[in-house]
Structures are given as C-alpha cells and as structure tokens.
Amino acid sequence: MVELEVGQEVEMEFGGKAKVLSVIGSGGQGTVYLVRFNGQKWALKWYDIDKMNKPKAFRKNIQTNITDGPPSNKFLWPKYLTKELPDGTFGYIMELKPDGFDSFVDILNTYKLEIDPLTGHAVKRPVKFTSLSAMVTCVINIVNAFRQLHRSGKSYQDLNDGGFFINVNTGAVLVCDCDNIAPDGSNFGIGGKPGYMAPEVVRGIAQPNVQTDKYSLAVVLFKLLFRGDPMEGEKVVRDVCLTESSELKHYGQNAVFVYDPNDSSNRPVRGIHDNVIKFWRIYPDYIKDAFIRSFTTGISEPTKRIIENEWQKLFIRLRSEIIQCGCGRTNFSSMFVQPNEKTFKCPKCGMEFVSMGFSNRSYRMPLYLGCKFYTCEVNPESDDFMTVAGELVENKLKPGVLGIKNCSDRKWKAKMPDGVFYDIAPGKGFPVWQGLEIDFGEIKAQI
Amino acid sequence: MSNENMNEQAVAENTTAASLDDFEPAETTAAPEAAADNMLDFDDDPLSATGVSRKSLVIFFLIDTSGSMKGKKMGELNTVMEELIPEIRRVGEADTEVKVAVLTFSTEVRWMYSTPIPIEDFEWARLRASGVTSMGAAFKELNQRMSRNSFLNSPSLSFAPVIFLMTDGYPSDDYKEGLKELQNNSWYKFGLKAALGIGQEANDNILAEFTGSKDTVVHAYSGGQLAQMIKIIAVTSSQIGSKSMTLSDDTSHELGEEDVFAAKQKLLGQQIQELVTSQTDENDVPFDTGW
Numbered sequence: 001m002v003e004l005e006v007g008q009e010v011e012m013e014f015g016g017k018a019k020v021l022s023v024i025g026s027g028g029q030g031t032v033y034l035v036r037f038n039g040q041k042w043a044l045k046w047y048d049i050d051k052m053n054k055p056k057a058f059r060k061n062i063q064t065n066i067t068d069g070p071p072s073n074k075f076l077w078p079k080y081l082t083k084e085l086p087d088g089t090f091g092y093i094m095e096l097k098p099d100g101f102d103s104f105v106d107i108l109n110t111y112k113l114e115i116d117p118l119t120g121h122a123v124k125r126p127v128k129f130t131s132l133s134a135m136v137t138c139v140i141n142i143v144n145a146f147r148q149l150h151r152s153g154k155s156y157q158d159l160n161d162g163g164f165f166i167n168v169n170t171g172a173v174l175v176c177d178c179d180n181i182a183p184d185g186s187n188f189g190i191g192g193k194p195g196y197m198a199p200e201v202v203r204g205i206a207q208p209n210v211q212t213d214k215y216s217l218a219v220v221l222f223k224l225l226f227r228g229d230p231m232e233g234e235k236v237v238r239d240v241c242l243t244e245s246s247e248l249k250h251y252g253q254n255a256v257f258v259y260d261p262n263d264s265s266n267r268p269v270r271g272i273h274d275n276v277i278k279f280w281r282i283y284p285d286y287i288k289d290a291f292i293r294s295f296t297t298g299i300s301e302p303t304k305r306i307i308e309n310e311w312q313k314l315f316i317r318l319r320s321e322i323i324q325c326g327c328g329r330t331n332f333s334s335m336f337v338q339p340n341e342k343t344f345k346c347p348k349c350g351m352e353f354v355s356m357g358f359s360n361r362s363y364r365m366p367l368y369l370g371c372k373f374y375t376c377e378v379n380p381e382s383d384d385f386m387t388v389a390g391e392l393v394e395n396k397l398k399p400g401v402l403g404i405k406n407c408s409d410r411k412w413k414a415k416m417p418d419g420v421f422y423d424i425a426p427g428k429g430f431p432v433w434q435g436l437e438i439d440f441g442e443i444k445a446q447i
Numbered sequence: 448m449s450n451e452n453m454n455e456q457a458v459a460e461n462t463t464a465a466s467l468d469d470f471e472p473a474e475t476t477a478a479p480e481a482a483a484d485n486m487l488d489f490d491d492d493p494l495s496a497t498g499v500s501r502k503s504l505v506i507f508f509l510i511d512t513s514g515s516m517k518g519k520k521m522g523e524l525n526t527v528m529e530e531l532i533p534e535i536r537r538v539g540e541a542d543t544e545v546k547v548a549v550l551t552f553s554t555e556v557r558w559m560y561s562t563p564i565p566i567e568d569f570e571w572a573r574l575r576a577s578g579v580t581s582m583g584a585a586f587k588e589l590n591q592r593m594s595r596n597s598f599l600n601s602p603s604l605s606f607a608p609v610i611f612l613m614t615d616g617y618p619s620d621d622y623k624e625g626l627k628e629l630q631n632n633s634w635y636k637f638g639l640k641a642a643l644g645i646g647q648e649a650n651d652n653i654l655a656e657f658t659g660s661k662d663t664v665v666h667a668y669s670g671g672q673l674a675q676m677i678k679i680i681a682v683t684s685s686q687i688g689s690k691s692m693t694l695s696d697d698t699s700h701e702l703g704e705e706d707v708f709a710a711k712q713k714l715l716g717q718q719i720q721e722l723v724t725s726q727t728d729e730n731d732v733p734f735d736t737g738w
Contacts, residue, residue: 242604
C-alpha cells in the first residue's frame with residue numbers, strides 16, 4: 001500500500017497536481033485525503049490496490065462514471081482521476097462534504113466524536129434530527145436518490161451506513177462513496193457490508209446488483225427509522241459470539257426478520273433492542289407492512305422487494321400525516337385519537353385537528369399551524385417532493401384566523417362560505433372553514 | 448462448526464472460565480399493539496432514540512514488559528500505542544463498540560485497567576520494563592478473563608476477540624501449560640490471533656504456536672519496523688474482526704459452513720503478509736546492534 005504524505009503532490013490525469021493537506025479518513029479500500037487542486041479544496045480517495053480484485057477494471061469503471069456524470073445533485077460523484085503510479089496505484093478526487101452535513105453513522109450513534117487537536121481526547125457531541133418532518137424528508141431523499149441511480153441503469157453495490165451525509169435540520173441527503181457504482185450486472189469485487197448485504201450475496205450465490213441494492217436500501221431505511229438491525233433478535237443474540245458461520249446463518253441461510261408475523265423465533269430483546277420495540281409501536285401499519293414484506297418474502301424473492309417509487313409514495317404519505325400539536329407533542333396521525341373519520345385528537349392535551357381529503361388518495365392530511373404540502377401532492381405529473389405548494393398559516397391582518405397560503409406558481413380555486421369558487425393566485429390564501437373545497441387543477445381536496 | 452456446538456462443547460467439558468454456557472437470553476417481550484388507550488404509556492417521541500445496539504469487539508494486547516524490553520523498545524512501543532488508539536477509534540463505526548484490554552507480563556502479570564475500556568475513553572498508560580518473561584502465566588490469566596463472566600460480558604452480541612501478543616524474548620516459565628489452557632477457551636478458538644516478535648531473541652515458532660499459523664506472526668528488528676508492524680497488525684485485525692465477511696470470487700456454488708470456517712483468521716494472515724512484504728525499511732538501525 002502506498003500511503004501519501006502531507007505535502008506530497010499527485011499528478012492528475014488531465015494535468016495539474018493535487019497537493020495533500022491532511023488525512024480525512026480511511027476505509028476498506030483506501031484512504032481519503034484533503035487536497036488542494038486548481039486553487040480549490042477537494043477530497044482525494046487513494047486506493048490500496050493490494051486489496052482490490054481487479055484494479056484496472058475498477059479504474060475504467062470510475063472513468064465511465066465520471067464521463068456519465070451523477071444521476072442527480074444528491075451524489076458526491078467522482079470528478080477527476082489521478083494518473084497511475086508505476087505500480088498501478090491511483091485515486092480520484094471529488095467535492096468535499098459541505099458544512100452542515102453529518103454522517104449517517106453519527107445519526108445512528110446519536111453522537112459524533114470530535115477530537116481535540118491538542119490533547120487527542122475525544123469529545124461526544126449529540127447528533128439528532130431537529131424535526132420529525134426533516135427525518136421523513138431524509139428518508140424520501142435517500143429513496144429518491146436510489147431511484148434515480150437505478151433508473152440510470154446502475155447499482156450502488158455497497159449500500160451501508162457509511163454511504164450518506166445528512167443534514168439533520170432539513171433532511172437533505174448526499175450519497176457518498178460512489179466509486180463502486182457500476183452498470184447493473186457488473187461487479188468489480190465489492191461484496192458489501194455485513195448486516196446490509198442481501199441474503200443471496202451473503203450466501204455467495206449472487207453478486208451485488210439492483211435487486212440486492214433494494215434489500216440493502218430496506219435495511220438502511222429500517223436502521224434510520226427503527227434504530228436497530230432488522231435481523232438481530234433473540235435467535236441471533238443467543239449465539240453470544242458472532243462467528244463467520246453464525247453470520248452466514250443469521251444473515252444468509254436462515255435470516256429471520258425480528259417482526260416476521262409467521263415466525264416469532266427472532267423477536268427483539270428488551271434491554272438490547274429497545275429502540276426497535278419502541279418504534280414498532282409508533283409507526284403506522286402501512287410502513288410496518290412494507291418492512292415486513294421486504295424482510296419476509298423479500299428475503300427469498302428479490303423481485304418481490306419494494307421498489308423505490310413505492311417507498312417514495314409511502315414516505316410522502318407518512319410526512320403528510322405528521323401532526324405537530326400545540327402542546328409540543330409531535331407524532332404521526334396514527335398515534336392520535338380519531339373521534340370521527342375527519343378529526344384527530346391529541347391524547348395528551350385534547351386538542352383537535354381537522355383534516356383534508358384529496359380526490360386521488362384515501363388517506364387524509366391533518367391540518368395544523370405550519371403544516372405544509374408539496375408540489376407532488378397536488379400535481380399528479382410532478383415528482384417534486386421538496387417544493388412547498390401550500391402551507392397552513394395565520395392571517396397577518398386578522399390574528400387567530402387560519403388559512404391556507406398558495407405557495408405554488410399555479411392558480412387554485414377555493415370554495416368560500418357563500419358557495420362560490422374564487423381564484424386563488426400564487427402568494428394569496430384563503431381561510432379554512434367547515435365546507436372548504438379546493439381545486440388544484442387535476443386534484444381536488446375538501447375538509 | 449456452529450455456536451450451538453460451541454455451547455454444547457463448553458458444557459460437556461465443564462470448562463471453568465472458558466465457557467460460553469453461562470449465557471441466558473434476556474427476557475423477550477413482543478411489543479403490544481399500539482392502541483388508542485396506551486398511546487401515552489411509553490415515551491412515544493419518534494425522534495428520541497438511543498444509539499443502535501452495537502456488537503462489541505474486545506482487542507486484547509498481551510505485552511511483554513520484561514527487563515529486556517527496557518529502553519528504546521519500550522519507548523517506541525509506548526509511543527506507537529498512544530498513536531494507535533485514535534486510529535482504531537475509526538474502525539467500529541455504528542455497528543461495533545471497540546474495547547481495549549491490555550495485559551502486561553514480566554515477573555508478574557498485570558492488567559493496565561481492571562476491565563476492557565471503550566476505545567473512545569481509552570488512554571494509554573505508559574509502561575515500564577523490568578523482570579522476567581512469564582508468558583505462560585499471561586496465557587492463564589487471559590484464559591480466566593476471556594469469559595462471559597468476566598471481560599466478555601457484553602449484554603448484546605460480541606465478535607470473537609482480537610488477541611495481539613508482543614514479546615522480545617523466550618518465555619521464562621512453562622508457556623506450553625498456559626497455552627494448553629487457553630486453547631480450550633472457545634473465545635480463543637474463534638478469536639483473531641496475531642503476534643509480533645521484537646528483536647533477535649523472540650522465537651517465531653512459539654509465537655506461531657500461539658496464533659495457530661506462521662502467517663499471523665511478524666517480526667520487527669528495528670524501531671521503525673516496530674511502529675509499522677504494531678499499526679499494521681492492530682488496525683488490520685480490528686478491521687477484520689469488526690466486519691468479517693467478504694465476497695468470494697466464486698459465485699458458482701453456495702457457501703457452506705466449511706467455506707467460512709476460520710475465514711477471518713485466514714484473511715488476517717493473508718493481509719498481514721501482503722502488508723508486511725510491502726514495508727521494508729532497510730536503513731533503520733536494528734535494536735540489537737550499536738549498543
């Protein structure tokens with residue numbers, strides 16, 4: 001392995017040199033350095049080619065990826081290759097992680113370690129989503145990134161907790177470690193990370209591909225929401241020591257989901273898997289059902305795994321069912337009492353929330369001050385789940401009067417108490433009342 | 448060989464501290480369905496989570512602190528160990544809680560701390576050298592502590608430990624007797640073993656007896672090498688220890704237990720050998736010359 005020294009210069013493929021400033025971190029395939037190139041700071045991934053099966057093919061694949069470009073701006077994509085050293089060692093540079101993003105690992109740990117540069121002592125700093133909506137938005141972003149990647153005909157192959165940077169305030173996601181991404185069906189030696197690998201990869205009967213990505217994606221989503229391992233329960237913990245053969249058994253040959261409705265042999269264990277036990281009570285059935293399907297029939301039948309678009313729809317629904325109560329309690333509407341079909345009631349303070357029904361879906365969206373809906377929810381052609389189309393606000397001139405503001409660029413129509421539909425131009429709003437009906441164009445809604 | 452076998456075997460042999468048989472699964476309770484009337488009987492905040500449950504990995508360092516280690520060797524060792532801790536910190540990530548236990552042996556056998564310390568909190572206490580090389584006693588002590596009753600008492604799952612032996616001389620006691628006890632310990636059997644011989648006096652054959660193969664024994668003749676080898680072995684073994692499975696090139700047949708048995712130890716041997724051959728620093732002055 002050729003390690004780079006601080007101050008060393010590496011020649012780039014198309015001219016210029018990248019100067020090593022410091023080490024950022026190291027992984028299974030090599031080391032990441034902070035470098036300066038063309039007056040700008042970049043991250044340089046420098047490979048340990050001794051640990052690679054096919055370094056030449058690997059390099060060529062990165063070259064293809066650079067030429068193709070990223071599927072979207074959610075990827076920290078390889079930008080330029082370095083020249084090869086005489087022994088074949090090489091690397092590539094990519095953009096640095098922007099400020100304000102934390103690694104997925106830190107979110108799972110609930111803290112990050114910051115090293116005091118003087119003493120070398122590690123200090124723990126909490127890392128946590130600042131709102132429920134940011135967390136669900138993050139999940140939607142992850143799913144959407146893989147949907148875009150798979151649409152481009154490529155698979156990620158090594159989905160795991162080290163592959164994402166996340167903004168805990170907004171839910172924005174950056175997919176990193178994009179160097180194993182390859183056309184579906186090709187593999188350059190990466191197997192994946194235990195716990196995230198699809199059972200058929202663990203068993204050695206398949207190589208990573210789009211279908212195994214889908215399994216790993218479900219694991220990532222489960223870990224993010226339920227904060228535990230979907231396959232680690234009583235059956236696994238009883239083994240005490242996780243040897244190679246027990247890993248093959250519990251994650252390959254005989255993987256059992258902790259909440260498999262037909263097999264209770266591997267339920268989460270209190271004291272060890274408290275997160276999973278708690279969150280399984282909180283999430284609505286349609287989310288739990290999707291995970292049950294992923295980790296029961298999805299184990300043996302890769303084609304039955306949940307597709308990204310389906311996940312995306314489920315989580316857009318989940319985000320629209322969040323209720324932020326005035327008493328401070330924030331939860332999904334399934335965790336509120338429903339005195340009637342259209343009303344949700346906070347079990348803690350008793351506050352009631354009306355809800356809105358839409359013409360294109362069966363579930364209802366609870367309304368509370370500050371709740372938002374997004375373009376994809378009112379425009380059937382749109383896939384835009386980030387742009388706010390409407391928001392429930394208080395009228396600035398009439399305190400206490402709540403209404404919906406049109407934040408979109410389309411004209412809506414809303415029914416007023418006089419029974420007449422009035423045009424609602426972008427930037428305008430209308431009060432919420434018992435008989436309210438809204439015409440968004442193709443989609444209609446009513447209280 | 449499965450872990451069930453490991454348990455049965457331990458029970459059958461009625462080994463003392465070596466067994467995994469004292470394990471009793473914690474009480475399992477399936478979560479009751481959330482109903483309207485019990486929505487508030489627990490902390491229902493979807494954002495308040497504890498860290499994901501992590502598998503624990505204990506790295507045992509067995510360090511010879513006999514008189515012959517005095518001077519440059521000990522100085523080098525202390526320095527590299529201090530520097531090593533931050534490097535291992537990165538290994539565990541979200542899945543593994545890495546802990547470190549250091550056993551020193553000279554005339555007496557002594558633990559640096561009375562229990563394995565999480566790597567995040569670990570601080571290296573500089574060692575001093577004096578006395579003879581009681582390696583056999585160290586093996587016995589390690590055997591006692593490598594038990595669920597003692598140092599390997601994680602409530603959750605554990606990876607098999609990493610055991611790293613460093614010595615510069617010939618044992619002054621009956622190491623074979625100690626090793627025999629250790630070899631009956633299931634944690635030792637499944638653990639990742641590596642050894643580093645320091646200087647001319649260290650006997651690689653004894654070290655290979657300890658690790659089970661020559662591949663996982665390396666030798667350092669100079670200060671520069673000592674630092675390199677310690678880092679290579681410690682980082683490589685803790686990386687392998689905390690992840691394990693790698694994809695086989697051959698996907699023509701399904702993997703069986705025999706394919707994965709001791710796969711980690713083999714991989715460790717391979718990687719150590721690859722790394723060692725790529726690191727040679729001939730200009731370094733050997734320990735044993737120039738006094």
